[in-house]
Structures are given as C-alpha cells and as structure tokens.
Amino acid sequence: MQKETKGFMIRLHDTAKSPGPARRASALSFLQGTASPPNKENGGLASADQSRRPSSADTPAPATRPTQLQQGTTFKNMLQRDDLLEDNSSESDAIGRYFWVMMTELLVLLWEPEKQNERLIVMTTRLHGWGIRTKHLPTIGEAIGEACRRVLKNDWSSIMQDGWTWWWGVTSKQMAKTLYVCEQDHARIITQSWELCKERSSTLQLGELFFKELNRMAPHIMFLFKRPKIIQAAQFVAVVDALVAFVEEPEAFFEGFKALTIRHIKYGVKAEYAKAFGKSILFGIETTLAEAFDDETREVWQMLWMRASSCVARALNVGTNPVVVSLVQGDVDKMRDSINCSERGLRFEWLTNVDINGESISPIYWSLKDGNIAMVKFLVADLLTIRADREMYYYGREVLFDRHPDIVLKLCQECPDVLIDTLLQGLMWHSKEVEDGQLRVNYYIQDLYCDPDKEPDVWKQTLAVLVTEGHPRMFAHPVARKLLEVKWKRFGRNYFLIVQSVYVLILTLFMIGHVEHRHECSYQPIRYVTGSFSVLFTCAQAAVCFRHFKNGWIANNEILFNAPVPSWIADTSNVMRLLSLFLISISSFVDCCDCTEDWLEGTHNGKYVVCMGMNSVAGIILWGVLMQSLVLSTRLASLTYTLGLFGREILRNLVVVLVFVCSFGTALTALKQEHCSTFLLAIIHLARFVLGVDHQAISFVDPLGLLFLFGFIIVVVVGMFNILIAQMLGSVAQVAEATVGFAMQHQASICIHMESIMPMSWRKEIYGEMKFDESVTFDSGHAGPSGAIQEMEPASIRNSAYYFPDRVLRFTGDTSPKDPWPTTNLEDSSAQETARIAGKTSSPAL
Incomplete structure (x- = not known):
C-alpha cells in the first residue's frame, strides 16, 4: 500500500503541474482563500499574536530554497514579479505559494525520506517564524487536499484520496515535532x-x-x-x-x-x-x-x-557502504570485490561517485587526497578497461572525464609519472593482427583534445596542462605524442609558419635598412617600411594580449618577477618579439642621416647612439627568435630547448658574477688604483680584464690592489665560470635523458600559443572535422566505442613497452546491464598483465 500511495503522490504532483499556469493558479487561488490568515476567533492559520503575521519572508520559485529577507518585506512584494500574482494579491497568496513550493520539493525527495525529513525541519522552522502553529496543520491539509481535488476534478479518485491522506499524515507528524520544539522555545x-x-x-x-x-x-x-x-x-x-x-x-x-x-x-x-x-x-x-x-x-x-x-x-x-569501507581502509582488494558486485550498467557510477549525506564525492579524488596511489591506479585502470558482451561495449572513458574534467591536472600535480602512464595507457587500443606490416591503433583522445564549446580556455586544456604542470618524459607516451601530432599537423604548424614568416620578412628588411646600409639615406624608405610592419604587428600582438586578458587567460611571467600577465606574453619568446618590434618601430622613424658624418668623424651624437643601440638589441633578439623555427624538427627542437636551459643557467650565474665585480670594483676604487678612479671605471676595467682586453693594467697595481685583483680572478674567473660549466654539463645530462620529451614539450608549448590566437569558429570547425562522435572499429569491422582516431602504425611498435594486443575483455552469456560482470581467469590475468606493463612503463620518480 505504501508503495502504491507513493506512486500516486508522484502522479498527483506531475498532474497538478502539467495543466499549466491557469490550472495551477486556480489551485493556488483556492488554497489562498482557504489558508488566508484569519483572526484568533475563527481558529484559522494566524498566530495568537497578530504581530507575527507573515510579513518578512521570501517565498521563492520551486527551483530555489526559501530564504528570509529583511524585516518588513511582505509576501506580496516578494512574489509580485511572478506571473501568477496580480497587483491586488494579498499576503495570503504568498502562504499558498510557499506551500506549493514546499510540496514540490518534498515530493521530489519522496524516495529519500531521510533527506525529505531534513528539508521538512528547515521549512517548518521557517513557517513557525511566519506564524504557523501545530493547531493549523489539519486546516492546511484540508486546504491543500481540496485544492488538488478542484484542480483534478473528475480525475480525483478514492485511491488518490487515500494516498493524499497517507502522505499528509506522515508529513504533518514530522512538522508537528519541529513546531512543538519552536513553540516551547x-x-x-x-x-x-x-x-x-x-x-x-x-x-x-x-x-x-x-x-x-x-x-x-x-x-x-x-x-x-x-x-x-x-x-x-x-x-x-x-x-x-x-x-x-x-x-x-x-x-x-x-x-x-x-x-x-x-x-x-x-x-x-x-x-x-x-x-x-x-x-x-x-x-x-x-x-x-x-x-x-x-x-x-x-x-x-x-x-x-x-x-x-x-x-x-x-x-x-x-x-x-562496501565502496566507502574500502576507501576508508584503503584496501584495493576489498574495492575490487565491492565493484565486482555492481551491475555492469552501474559499475562506472560506483567507481566515480559516492554519495555521503547529499554530497557527491569522487573515490579517485578521495584516494588522491589520502595518498593511496595504488587505489587511484586501480580505479582509473578499471574505468578505462574495455569490456564487451554479445550486445555492446562498456568503456568508462566518458564517465571518467565527465566527472573529473581536471583529472589530468590533478594527476600531474599529485602523482605524475605512474598515474599519467596508467591514464594514458587506458586511452589506447592495439590490434594483434598485422596488415601489410602495419597495426591498427585506436587513440581515444577526444577528452584530451578538449571540445572548444566545453573548454574554450586553451590554457586549461590537456596539452597545456602537460606543458605547464607535467614533465617532458610524459610526452614519451604514444597517446601524448599522438595528441600533439594531431594538433600540430592540423593547425599548429601552419600558424607557426605564418608567424615566423612575418618575422623573417621584418628581419630581412631590418638587415638591409638598419644594418648593411645604416649610413645611407637612400635606404630610409626601407627603414620606414620596416617600422610600419613592426608597428602593425606590435598592434596585432597587443590585440592578442587584450583578447587573452578579456577572456581571463592570465599567467605568470618569470622574467617579470612572476607578475600576472596575459598568457601570450607569459612566454619569454613572445616578450622578446614584442621588445624587438618596439625597438625597431622607434629606430625606423628616427632620421639619423644628418648624424652619420658626425659619428664617422668621431663626434658622438646622442640620438645616433641611441638608435644604434636599439638596432643592436633588436638584431640579437630577431635572430634569437628565428631559432624557434628549429622546432619544425624534433632533433633541432631539442637543441633549442637545451640552449634555453643554458641561457637560464648563464643568467643566474651572471647575477652572482655582477655582485662580485661590484664588490671588488669598490675595493679597487677605494685604493685609488690606476684606471679605477671612479666606481664605474673600476667595473669597466674588471670586465675588460676578464675578457682579456686590458693586459697592461697589472703593472700599475700596488701590492694590496694586486691582492684584491688576485682574489677577483680566483672567485670570478676560476670559481664562478667553472661552476657555470659544471651546471651546464648537468643540464646536458638532464636533457639527454629525455631529448625527445623536451623537444615535444617545446613544440606543444608553441602549439598552445598558436591555438590561442585562432578564432573560436575555426577551432570548432577543426574539432568537428575530427568526427569523435562516430564509432571506431576494432579488428574484423567491429564497431567499438567512439571518441577515438584510428591510425595504422608500423608493426615494429610491438617491441614497445606500451604495446598491449587487443585489450578488450569479452564475455559470453547474458547481456543484461543489471547483471555484474563475471569474474574470470581471463580478467584476473588481464589485470596482472596491465599491472606488469604499468610497472614496466613507469618513469622514474620526479
């Protein structure tokens, strides 16, 4: 009987809502008329204290929770915007409205009586503040029941009456308990x-x-x-x-x-x-x-x-709950036994969600927070295991990424190597059949590629996470490499070539007008053209920066002391590009033709000196930026990454060298040594001495000055430069461990920047061309899960540590989604083999 009456109440609720605003307004109107706050004499709904009439409460729409507002705000004012209430509506309208909201929310929780009781406690406490008392409950029940009868008319039956009587009896009993607590203060x-x-x-x-x-x-x-x-x-x-x-x-x-x-x-x-x-x-x-x-x-x-x-x-x-018990105890074997009891149609739900008091918690993130790496590895591997019965395939990739859109970021930050290998390993399928020396390989990279509609911020997409939070060794995995390859070939390479061709053009004009023929006024038009191009592309990059700032794409720039800047100029190479264009834009429009003869005669013209200085710096930067083109080759890209590491090491050491030069320069200036009459001259003298262009200076140094000079040689020339050499050798060894990974990470970084300047419509179009929604076949034409691209790879990949032939677990027997998966020796051996491969492919700890 209870089940039938619950079912009736759901139908009653749906039927009462379905006729639309007119019928619903009729029900509310009757309810309002019946439940209007009368005086104490008629025993209605009003409080014994007339000052407690409801005049300070909010009665929200059904989708929201009721909240109290400032004292003095009436029910009518709160709901005046609702199309069901007219200007002449009374405060009793709000009471009827609130009970309608209350019924709606409680009926939604009909099959969850514990949560329903919690909401009832909250709602009833609020109703008490509005003047509702225990003695009013019978009247309220009659009013609501009569309203439903008038709305449903001939559809109302004795079964419905019984259902309503049962439900209101249960509800009013719980309300009475809370009202009693409030009434007794x-x-x-x-x-x-x-x-x-x-x-x-x-x-x-x-x-x-x-x-x-x-x-x-x-x-x-x-x-x-x-x-x-x-x-x-x-x-x-x-x-x-x-x-x-x-x-x-x-x-x-x-x-x-x-x-x-x-x-x-x-x-x-x-x-x-x-x-x-x-x-x-x-x-x-x-x-x-x-x-x-x-x-x-x-x-x-x-x-x-x-x-x-x-x-x-x-x-x-x-x-x-056995899943929660397994998580609390951190027992992977218990978790496996618990999950094996689940329906195959609900297995992914069990693996990705635990409901605790209305709070949805991810078992994966729970285990990550507890530091239980083995549990996380098991959960991710089980979700990404492809199972099949005679009717369909079961693959938890979509559920995993829908529930954990930031899982790649979490894994990179908290347990990179092993878990990234485990995750990426589950996004790949290899055929065991060789066709003309090649194998079919499915790469399930839809969620790694990222739909621009779901994640428009390129800096939050998987490729960007692997660059900013990951390690270059992660790009050694075939899935990460394939993700980069797809993006690079489809748009990254072409955009990069266009950008680089612009700088090649500017560099060519710059070499002609500012370097080779810098003293010839007849080449001033070329300098104007160079400056115009520089201004144009400076504005273009400024527009990109503004777009990034507008979209909230902000990152920290190391050379600007980690200041937050638009993501485009968080990259050092883009900052250098902007700087070179800015310098060329200024120097190109400064007419130095009249200064050339003075310079050649030895007369220093300040304007000419500044122009030449800007051209010198711009020339170095332009040639340095051009080296980024080496990224087109994996081998050459690793060289540019190595040079970048060397550059950072040199800059760090130069800071220390500069401190030592200043300290010894101060000592020589204080001793009034030859060529060191001022602090600046002492600095220049020591710099020339280090570079070997000032040999006569030692003969003019007294013994104490010679002692300081000797100390300078030991500390700076011998000590610091040997330390620099040792650090650079260490960097070479580091790069040699993962040359390909460094090269691909550098390429991925450029690809991300290129995607960030693409129009959104083009990004969506390219994503649509991937056809991720279509099923991808396995061997013999079996249509498997969607979300992948299929490639024919050389059969030699069977020697790779990442090769796992046809990892689909196939089961015979009943195909009902309500049945659990059979626990077979096949599955056990597959799990052992997966663990073995994961161990084999794991990278060293970072």
Whole structure:
C-alpha cells in the first residue's frame, strides 16, 4: 500500500503541474482563500499574536530554497514579479505559494525520506517564524487536499484520496515535532544553558569532562581520538556549538554537517558510536550546570540530541557502504570485490561517485587526497578497461572525464609519472593482427583534445596542462605524442609558419635598412617600411594580449618577477618579439642621416647612439627568435630547448658574477688604483680584464690592489665560470635523458600559443572535422566505442613497452546491464598483465 500511495503522490504532483499556469493558479487561488490568515476567533492559520503575521519572508520559485529577507518585506512584494500574482494579491497568496513550493520539493525527495525529513525541519522552522502553529496543520491539509481535488476534478479518485491522506499524515507528524520544539522555545533554553556552561568552565575543562565520560562508557572507540587534548577539547565544544545551531538555524547546520560527516567517515566513525557520544555530552553539560540542569533543561537537551543524532546516524550509515569501507581502509582488494558486485550498467557510477549525506564525492579524488596511489591506479585502470558482451561495449572513458574534467591536472600535480602512464595507457587500443606490416591503433583522445564549446580556455586544456604542470618524459607516451601530432599537423604548424614568416620578412628588411646600409639615406624608405610592419604587428600582438586578458587567460611571467600577465606574453619568446618590434618601430622613424658624418668623424651624437643601440638589441633578439623555427624538427627542437636551459643557467650565474665585480670594483676604487678612479671605471676595467682586453693594467697595481685583483680572478674567473660549466654539463645530462620529451614539450608549448590566437569558429570547425562522435572499429569491422582516431602504425611498435594486443575483455552469456560482470581467469590475468606493463612503463620518480 505504501508503495502504491507513493506512486500516486508522484502522479498527483506531475498532474497538478502539467495543466499549466491557469490550472495551477486556480489551485493556488483556492488554497489562498482557504489558508488566508484569519483572526484568533475563527481558529484559522494566524498566530495568537497578530504581530507575527507573515510579513518578512521570501517565498521563492520551486527551483530555489526559501530564504528570509529583511524585516518588513511582505509576501506580496516578494512574489509580485511572478506571473501568477496580480497587483491586488494579498499576503495570503504568498502562504499558498510557499506551500506549493514546499510540496514540490518534498515530493521530489519522496524516495529519500531521510533527506525529505531534513528539508521538512528547515521549512517548518521557517513557517513557525511566519506564524504557523501545530493547531493549523489539519486546516492546511484540508486546504491543500481540496485544492488538488478542484484542480483534478473528475480525475480525483478514492485511491488518490487515500494516498493524499497517507502522505499528509506522515508529513504533518514530522512538522508537528519541529513546531512543538519552536513553540516551547527550546532554542532559548538550549542557548542559555550552553552559554552558562561556557561561563562556568573553560573549553579544556568541558572537553575533559566529555572525554572522560566517553572513555568510561565506550573505551573501544577511544582509538579515534589521537590528537592533543587541547585540540580534542576544542573539537568537543565545536560539536556542541553545532548542536545549538541545529535548533536555531537548522539549514546552516545541515550545510556544515555534510563536510563534518565526510571527515568522520574517513576517520572510521560508525553510526553506533553516536549514542555513547551523545550521553557523554549530556553528562558533561549536566555536571557543569549542576542545580541549573533542571527537568525541563534535561528534556530539551535530550530531545535535541534525539533529533540531531538520527540525522548523524543516517549519514554515518553511508560509511557501511562496501565502496566507502574500502576507501576508508584503503584496501584495493576489498574495492575490487565491492565493484565486482555492481551491475555492469552501474559499475562506472560506483567507481566515480559516492554519495555521503547529499554530497557527491569522487573515490579517485578521495584516494588522491589520502595518498593511496595504488587505489587511484586501480580505479582509473578499471574505468578505462574495455569490456564487451554479445550486445555492446562498456568503456568508462566518458564517465571518467565527465566527472573529473581536471583529472589530468590533478594527476600531474599529485602523482605524475605512474598515474599519467596508467591514464594514458587506458586511452589506447592495439590490434594483434598485422596488415601489410602495419597495426591498427585506436587513440581515444577526444577528452584530451578538449571540445572548444566545453573548454574554450586553451590554457586549461590537456596539452597545456602537460606543458605547464607535467614533465617532458610524459610526452614519451604514444597517446601524448599522438595528441600533439594531431594538433600540430592540423593547425599548429601552419600558424607557426605564418608567424615566423612575418618575422623573417621584418628581419630581412631590418638587415638591409638598419644594418648593411645604416649610413645611407637612400635606404630610409626601407627603414620606414620596416617600422610600419613592426608597428602593425606590435598592434596585432597587443590585440592578442587584450583578447587573452578579456577572456581571463592570465599567467605568470618569470622574467617579470612572476607578475600576472596575459598568457601570450607569459612566454619569454613572445616578450622578446614584442621588445624587438618596439625597438625597431622607434629606430625606423628616427632620421639619423644628418648624424652619420658626425659619428664617422668621431663626434658622438646622442640620438645616433641611441638608435644604434636599439638596432643592436633588436638584431640579437630577431635572430634569437628565428631559432624557434628549429622546432619544425624534433632533433633541432631539442637543441633549442637545451640552449634555453643554458641561457637560464648563464643568467643566474651572471647575477652572482655582477655582485662580485661590484664588490671588488669598490675595493679597487677605494685604493685609488690606476684606471679605477671612479666606481664605474673600476667595473669597466674588471670586465675588460676578464675578457682579456686590458693586459697592461697589472703593472700599475700596488701590492694590496694586486691582492684584491688576485682574489677577483680566483672567485670570478676560476670559481664562478667553472661552476657555470659544471651546471651546464648537468643540464646536458638532464636533457639527454629525455631529448625527445623536451623537444615535444617545446613544440606543444608553441602549439598552445598558436591555438590561442585562432578564432573560436575555426577551432570548432577543426574539432568537428575530427568526427569523435562516430564509432571506431576494432579488428574484423567491429564497431567499438567512439571518441577515438584510428591510425595504422608500423608493426615494429610491438617491441614497445606500451604495446598491449587487443585489450578488450569479452564475455559470453547474458547481456543484461543489471547483471555484474563475471569474474574470470581471463580478467584476473588481464589485470596482472596491465599491472606488469604499468610497472614496466613507469618513469622514474620526479
């Protein structure tokens, strides 16, 4: 009967909603007329205190939770914007509206009675503040029932009447309990008594009372309390504060209760521990209050704990779920046994979601936070195992990335090598059949490629994460390489060539007008053309920076002291490009023809010196940027990456060298040595000495100056330069370990920057051309899961550590999604082989 009446109430709810605003307005109108707040004499809904008429509450739309607003705001004002309410609507309209909202939300939770009860406590507490009392419940039930009868008319039946009577009886009983607590002013009694406890005893004393009594009553649970007693005492007191909040602000209590429950389930707390914990708390309060703990206070606290503990026990009972137990204990074998019991159609749900008190938690992220790498590896590998019965394929790739869109970032940050290998290994399928010396390989890279509609920010896509958070060795995996190859060949290479061709053109004009013929005024037009191109492309890059800033694509730039800048200029090479174009733009429009003769005659013209200085710097940068073209070749790209590492090492050492030069320059200046009459001349003298262009200086140095000069040679020339050589040799060894990875990471970085300047429409068009929504075949024409591209690779890849032939697990027998997968020797041996390969392909720890 209960199941039938529940089903009826759902139909009643849907039917009452379906006729549209007119019928719904009719139901509300009747309900409002019946439930309008009358005076005390007619025994209606109004409070005995007429000043408590509902005039300060919000009655939201069904999709939102009710919230209270400032005092004085009427129901009518709150709902005036709703099309069901006219200008002449009364405050009773809002009461009817709120009960409609209340019914809607409670009926949605019909099959979750515990959550329904929580919402009912919150709603009823609010209704009490609006003037609703226990004696009004029968009238409200009659009003709602009559409204439904008038809406449904001839569709109303005796079965519906029975269903309504049952449901309202259950609901009103729970409401009566909460209204009783509010009517008896339990909140005041509890708050006052608890404040008195805190006045009479310190937090440490209260905690000690709770702890000792709990130890006496339930010594078997004391293993849970491992922290220092001062911290433990504060936590005990915080629990009681939460209980007080339960009776005062139940909605706030339930919100904070979710995180509290999750923490305690992870600690291993069980529902049966709640009884002993509650008794110890009541004992501590009674002992502290002494004579102030009268019968009324005892009854109020007992009722509070009875109501709160039922919510606590229900939430903690989730911890008995075998999946949660496995996560708490960190036991991979138990997790495997638990998952093997699930329906094959729900297996991915079990692996990716645990519901604890309405909070959805990922088992993968749970295990990551606990540092249980083995568990994470098992969960990811199981999700990415391809299983098949005689009817369809089951592959958890979509579920994994839908529930964990940032999983690549998480794995890169918290456990890079092994888990990235495990994840990427599950996104690849190899055929075991050789066709003309080649093998079919499916790369399931749809989620790694990233749909621009779902993730428009290129800096959050997988390739960018692998560059910014990953290690170059990750690009040694075939899936990462294929992802880069697809993007590079489809748009990255072409865009890069266009950008580089612009700088080649500017470099050519620059060499002609600013370098080879810098003193000839007849080449001034070429300099103007060079400057015009530079201004044009400076503006283009400025537009790119503005677009990145507008889209929120911000990153830190190392050479600008990690200042947040648009992502385009977070890359050093792009900063150098902008700097070179800026310098050329200035120098090209400065007419230095009249300064040339003075310069050749030895007369230093300031304007000419500045122009030549800018041209010198711009020339070095332009040729340096041109070296980035070497990325077109993997071998040459590794060379540019090596040069980049060397450059960083040299810059770090030059900073230290500069400090030593300044210190010894100060000493020589103080001794008034030859050529060191000023500090600046001393610096120049030491720099020339290091470079070997000032040999006569030593003969003019006195013994003390010679001592300082000798120290300078030992520290800077011998010490620092040998340290630099050693560091550079170490960098060479580091690059040699993963030359291809460094080269591909550099190429990937350029590819990301090229994608960031593409119009969104082009990005969407290229993504659509990938046809990820179409099924990709396995051997013999079997249509497998979608989301992949298929490539014919040389059969020699069978020698690779990443090769795993036809890893699909196929099962015969019943194909019902409600049946669990059979546990077979085939699956066990496959799991062992996957573990063996993962171990074989794992990179060294970073």
